[in-house]
Amino acid sequence: MNYKYSGAILSVDELHENLNDPNLRIFDCTFYLHYEPGTGQPYRVESGRADYEAGHIPNAGFLDLQEEFSVVDSPYRFTLLSMEATAKAFANRGVDEKCKVILYSRENMQRATRFWWMLRWIGFDNVAVLDGGMDKWLADSLPVSTRACVYPTGRIEVKPRPTLFCDHHEVLNSIGQAGTCTLNALTPDLHSGADSRYGRAGHVPGSRNVPVASLLDPVTQEFLPSEDAARVFESVGATPDKKIIVYCGGGIAATLDAFVLYQLGYKNITVYDDSMSQWAVDKSLPIATN
Incomplete structure (x- = not known):
């Protein structure tokens, strides 16, 4: 038995071999949740941007779930934006229908899978999660960059999957x-x-x-x-x-x-x-x- 959609899971070796593919859009999706008893909140959200700036997979951009992809005035931390606003936020970061998106995160892959699920929600399917994430990348001694990557604005047509x-x-x-x-x-x-x-x-x-x-x-x-x-x-x-x-x-x-x-x-x-x-x-x- 194999996973049904092999293209949605990418190994670190496969990504390493294709790092310079101009049609790839690679993104670090990391953020951290810190439990602080007595605050009345389930956790404090910390962006992973500082870790991204300290070292990331070459040619990777950064996605900030809390700041760019969640309702600002919601009483909850990560309430979804509308489909149209979500698509616009992805396009602003360079996601385009002609490109393949690779998502990764640190400590665990659930940050990356959140963005993967959101992209499918708006009808974008050419997206994969890096198996093992940044932890596996570093464990295999693969290259790291401190050069920030900003992709040109992309275009996404929303195909709703509500x-x-x-x-x-x-x-x-x-x-x-x-x-x-x-x-x-x-x-x-x-x-x-x-x-x-x-x-x-x-x-x-x-x-x-x-x-x-x-x-x-x-x-x-x-x-x-x-x-x-x-x-x-x-x-x-x-x-x-x-x-x-x-x-x-x-x-x-x-x-x-x-x-x-x-x-x-x-x-x-x-x-x-x-x-x-x-x-x-x-x-x-x-x-x-x-």
Whole structure:
């Protein structure tokens, strides 16, 4: 069994061999989430721009999710812009329909998969995630640059796929539905309710826990082989015949689960934007612990 869309996962060796391809648009998507107890916030967001400037993959630009691709006045950290505004933000950074986009991030790949899922949401498919990200690139002693890269403005035609993201109403209405499996991509302590950083402790009732780490090689941080990833999902009842809703803390980690599901050939996948950042503070919404 192989991943269904091989072009959506790129190895560091493949990227290294094609670094000077003028049709590539490479982007560092890194940002960091720092948990600071007692602040009343689930985390503090830190841009990865400083690390990008200190050293990045040659010819890579930088994408800032918080500053450029999220609603500024939302009560939640990473609320989606409109499709049109999202497409414009990508085009301003050089994404163009004639180019292939390569996305990578540091520490884990969920930052890159968030941008990958957003591009598919607006109908842009010529995009890949760098397997293992910057960590794998550095581990293999591949070249690093401090030269900033700014691509010329591109052009994107929006071809909407609105079902790739959902809101809390859709999640609520799916509770108890036999044809739907809801997955939580957060760590087990957050799913169980042992950690309550998002507000009320716990998870969406009936949801199963598939943490991002369960889909990655613990040493290289690359994606697991497809057979192993398939077993992870099937073990919690997430089978290809069902609608799969994925959530996390703010719609970031969930996109890595969603990315792997897509690679396994699942057809009906949606990510809950705002996720527990919204659900855990809205007392009208049910919550469970175990």
